Amino acid sequence: MLVTLVAPRLILSGGGSVSRVAEVLAQLGLSRPLVVTDPWMASSGTVERCLAPLRAAGLAPAVFSETVPDPTDTVVEAGVAAFKAGDYDCLIGFGGGSPMDTAKAVAILAAAPEGTHIRAYKAPAQANSGAVPVICIPTTAGTGSEATRFTVITDTERDEKMLIAGLGALPLAAIVDHELTWTVPARTVADTGVDSLTHALEAFVSRRANAFSDDYARLAMRLIAPNLRRAYADAQRGGNGPRDEEAREAMMRGAMLAGLAFSNASVALVHGMSRPIGAHFHVPHGLSNAMLLPAVTRFGLQSALPRYAEAARIMGVAGEGEGDETAAARLVDELEALNRDLSVPTPAAHGIDPARWDGLLETMAAQAIASGSPANNPRVPDAPEIVALYREAYA
Numbered sequence: 001m002l003v004t005l006v007a008p009r010l011i012l013s014g015g016g017s018v019s020r021v022a023e024v025l026a027q028l029g030l031s032r033p034l035v036v037t038d039p040w041m042a043s044s045g046t047v048e049r050c051l052a053p054l055r056a057a058g059l060a061p062a063v064f065s066e067t068v069p070d071p072t073d074t075v076v077e078a079g080v081a082a083f084k085a086g087d088y089d090c091l092i093g094f095g096g097g098s099p100m101d102t103a104k105a106v107a108i109l110a111a112a113p114e115g116t117h118i119r120a121y122k123a124p125a126q127a128n129s130g131a132v133p134v135i136c137i138p139t140t141a142g143t144g145s146e147a148t149r150f151t152v153i154t155d156t157e158r159d160e161k162m163l164i165a166g167l168g169a170l171p172l173a174a175i176v177d178h179e180l181t182w183t184v185p186a187r188t189v190a191d192t193g194v195d196s197l198t199h200a201l202e203a204f205v206s207r208r209a210n211a212f213s214d215d216y217a218r219l220a221m222r223l224i225a226p227n228l229r230r231a232y233a234d235a236q237r238g239g240n241g242p243r244d245e246e247a248r249e250a251m252m253r254g255a256m257l258a259g260l261a262f263s264n265a266s267v268a269l270v271h272g273m274s275r276p277i278g279a280h281f282h283v284p285h286g287l288s289n290a291m292l293l294p295a296v297t298r299f300g301l302q303s304a305l306p307r308y309a310e311a312a313r314i315m316g317v318a319g320e321g322e323g324d325e326t327a328a329a330r331l332v333d334e335l336e337a338l339n340r341d342l343s344v345p346t347p348a349a350h351g352i353d354p355a356r357w358d359g360l361l362e363t364m365a366a367q368a369i370a371s372g373s374p375a376n377n378p379r380v381p382d383a384p385e386i387v388a389l390y391r392e393a394y395a
Contacts, residue, residue, distance in 0.1 A: 001210065001211070003210045003211065003212055003264075004264075005212050005264055006149050006167070006170055006263060006264060007147060007170075007260055007263075007264075008136075008146070008147060008170065008171045008172060008173050008174045009028075009172050009173060010024060010027065010028070010172070010173040010174075011147070011173070011174045011176065011256070012024055012173070012174070012175045012176065013175075013176040013177075013252075013253065013256070014176075014177065014178075014249075015177060015178060015179045015245070015249065016177060016179060017175050017176065017177040018049050018050060018053070018137055018175055018177040018179075018180060019049075019053050020053070020175070021050055021053050021054060021092070021135075021137065021175060022053050022054050022056070022057030022059060023057075024135065024173050024175060025054075025059070025090065025135070026057070028090075028133065028135075028172060028173060030089050030090040030133065030135075031059055031089065032059075032060075032086075032087060032088050032089045032090070033054065033059065033061045033062075033088065033089075033090050033091070033092045033135075034061070034062050034063075034064055034082065034083055034086060034088040034090075034091050034092070035047065035050060035051065035061050035062070035063045035064070035091075035092045035094055036064050036065075036067060036079060036091055036092065036093050036094065036095075036099050036100075036102050036103040036106065037050075037063060037064070037065050037067065037093075037094045037095045037099045038065060038067045038068070038095050038096075038098060038099050039065055039066070039067075041065065041094065041095050041099070041139070042063060042065035044183075046139070046180075046183065047063065047065070047094055049180065050092065050094045050137060051063070061092070062082075062086055062088070064078075064079050064082045064083075064106075066078055066079070067079075067095070067098050067099045067102040068098065069098050069282070069284065070098065070152075070154050070161065070278050070279070070282065070285070071098050071101050071102040071105065071152075071153055071154065072153065072154045072155075072156050073117065073118050073119070073153055073154065073155055073156055073157075074156055075102060076102060076105040076106055076109055076118050076153060077109070077118075079102055079103075079105075079106035080106050080109050080110045083106055083110050083131070083132075084110065088132060089132055089133075090132050090133045090134070090135060090172075091103040091106060091107055091132055091133075091134045091135070092134075092135045092136075092137060093134060093135070093136045093137065093145070093146075093171075094137045094139070095137075095138075095139050095140075096138065096139055096140040096142075096143060096188075096192070097138075097140070097142070097143030097145045097152075097192075097285065100136045100138065100143065100145040100146060100151075100171075101143075101145055101151040101152055101153065102151075102153075103134050103136070104130075104134055104145070104151040104164075104168070104169040104171070105118055105151050105153050105164065105169075107130035107131050107132055107133075107134050107168060107169075108121060108127045108129070108130050108131075108151075108164065108166075108168040108169060109121075110130075110131035110132070111129045111130055111131040111168065118153055118155075118162070118164070119155050119158075119162060121164045121166070122155075122162040122163070122164060123162075123163045123164065123165050123371070123372055124372060126165065126166040127164050127165065127166035127167075127168040127169055128166040128167045128168050129166075129167075129168045130168040130169075133171075133172035133173075134169075134171045134172060135171060135172060135173045135174070135175070136171040136173075136174045136175075137174070137175045137176075137177070137180070138174075138176060138180070138252075138255070138256075139180040139181060139184065140181060140184055140188060140189075140192040140255075141178065141181055141189070141192055141193060141196065141231070141248070141251035141252045141254070141255040142191070142192020142193055142194075142195040142196045142255050142286055143192060143195060143196075143255070143259070143285075143286075144195075144196060144199055144255050144256060144258050144259020144260070144262070144263075145259065146171055146174035146175075146176060146256060146259065147171070147174055147256050147257075147259035147260045147263060148169070148170070148259045148260075148262065148263035149165055149166060149167060149169050149170040149263050150163060150164065150165050150169055150263065151164045151169045152164070152275065152285075154278075154279055159279055159280060160276075160279055160367055161275035161276065161278055161279040161367075161371075163275070163371050163372070163373070170263075174256065176252055176253070176256050177252075178245070178248045178249040178251070178252035178253075181248055181251075181252065182239065182243065182248075184235060185235065186232055186235035186236045186238075188235075188284075188286075189231055189232050189234075189235040189251075190228075190232045190235075190286075190290075190342040190343070190344070191284050191285075191286030191287040191289075191290060191344075192255070192286045193224065193228040193231060193232065193251060193255075193286070193342075194228070194286055194287075194289055194290040194293065194338070194339075194342065194344070195285060195286030195289050195290075196220065196224055196251070196254055196255035196258045196259075197220075197221070197224045197225070197228065197258070197293075198267075198270050198271070198289045198290075198293055199220070199255075199258035199259060199261060199262045199267065200216075200217045200220035200221045200224065200254070200257070200258040200261055200262075201217070201221065201293075201297070201311055202262060202266075202267045202268040202269075202270055202271065202376075203216070203217045203258070203261035203262040203264075203265040203266065203267065204217040204218070204221070204261070204265075204307060204310075204311055205268065205300065205304045205307045205308060205311070205377075205378050206262075206265045206266045206267070206268050206376045206377075206378075207266075207268075207375075207376050207377070207378065208265045208266045208376055209265045210264065210265060212264055213260075213261045213262070213264040213265035214261075216257045216258070216260040216261035216264065217257075217258065217261040217262075217265070218314055219254075219257045220254045220255075220257040220258035220261055221254075221311060221314045221315050222254075222314055222315075223250045223251070223253055223254030223257065224250075224251060224254040224255075224258070225314070225315035225316055225317070226250075226315075226316060227246075227247040227250040227251050227254070228251065228338070228342075229338075229341055229342070230244050230246075230247035231244065231247045231248055231250075231251045232341075232342055234247060234248060265376075266373065266376040267373050267376065268300075268373055268374065268376040268377040268378075269296050269299070269300065269368075269373065269374045269376075269377035269381065269386075269389075270289055270292050270293055270296045270297075271289065271371075271373045272368040272369070272371045272372070272373030272374040272377075273292050273296065273364070273368045273374070273386060273389065273390065274288040274289045274291075274292055275367070275368070275371060276360075276363070276364035276367040276368055277291070277292075277347070277364070279367070280360055280363075280364065281347075281352050281357075283347070283350065283352075287344065287345075287350075290339055290342070290344040291339075291344065291345075291346060291347055291350075291393050292389070292393050293335050293339075294332055294335040294336045294339065295389055295392045295393045296377075296389060297331065297332055297335055298332050299379060299381070299385070299389060300377055300378040300379040301328050301329075301332065302379070303377075303378035303379035304378035304379075305324045305325070305328055306324055307378070308324075308327075308328040308331055309322075309323075309324035309325075309327035309328045309331070310327075311331060312327040312328060312330050312331035312334070313327055315331070315334065317330050317331060317333075317334040318330045318331070346393065346394060346395060347393060347394045348394055348395055352394075354394070357390075357394055358391075361387045361390050361391070362383070362387060364386075364390060365383040365384075365386040365387050365390070366383065368386055369383060369386070374386070
């Protein structure tokens with residue numbers, strides 16, 4: 001079997017590693033960065049964790065801090081304008097998935113002919129060129145964007161989250177520092193943690209899984225499954241008492257490995273159904289994944305029973321001697337228990353209007369199918385089955 005493996009050229013991981021950002025740029029022959037971040041990172045001073053070591057090395061980084069949750073085409077266009085207004089040789093995405101995805105999309109669109117809309121690169125089109133390299137520094141343990149060849153951008157005119165894939169979205173380098181997660185709210189720790197678990201599980205059961213992605217997915221599940229609740233509890237304590245550094249570091253590594261897993265395989269039905277929820281109802285991506293994960297896993301269980309059973313054993317929720325049926329059933333039970341323990345609401349409990357939800361089901365199902373991700377699922381659904389899953393998840 002012929003497998004193409006993609007990954008950042010350089011990954012620097014460990015507590016305090018962000019302080020070495022200037023060294024990473026120097027290794028890569030880069031010296032004129034535009035840092036892409038969000039308003040909170042800028043106003044809170046958190047972005048100084050990245051800027052200070054750059055300035056100390058004699059560099060003069062500029063900042064674009066207009067990114068928004070679920071990054072939009074309009075923000076990407078503003079980022080391209082900021083990039084073209086200066087003389088930059090790289091982009092640094094600093095923050096959660098939104099700043100990192102924005103930085104990737106800015107690099108891709110800045111390389112395109114004038115007047116091109118980012119939707120020109122919507123999958124299945126390939127975005128294989130970027131104007132400059134992108135370095136990613138995640139501040140949450142979840143999206144895995146620091147290690148993937150994907151970015152997700154909302155088309156504001158069509159109210160659609162677009163998957164954009166290609167080597168132009170693959171970071172040249174990633175700096176993975178779990179100490180940057182200390183100030184992340186507990187809700188975000190939970191949602192991004194389930195996002196990373198979903199990445200690993202979907203990559204593992206995907207129809208496009210391969211030996212390399214399997215290795216990454218297995219490692220990721222082993223790290224995430226026993227540490228997600230611990231990281232959430234640590235975040236709830238808010239720094240009162242000693243930090244659970246072991247759990248936080250494991251989650252950060254797990255998220256990156258899960259990103260490598262799905263970047264080299266694919267995500268599947270959960271992500272395909274999740275993106276329309278984010279586009280239409282502005283539910284954070286990890287949270288919408290969590291809302292869907294138990295129902296979608298149950299839907300596909302019999303089509304990849306040995307895989308789901310192995311995942312349950314890897315995660316420690318089923319014993320090695322248990323049969324596949326029992327182990328796979330325990331996996332679904334665990335995903336439901338995880339949602340309860342992390343206080344994940346249903347769409348109804350989240351406050352989504354039932355009439356609007358019901359009115360958009362066919363549109364969301366069509367958008368999910370168009371994204372291509374459901375075709376990677378062990379059991380490939382049709383539109384009525386996706387509508388039924390949305391209804392099941394709502395309640």
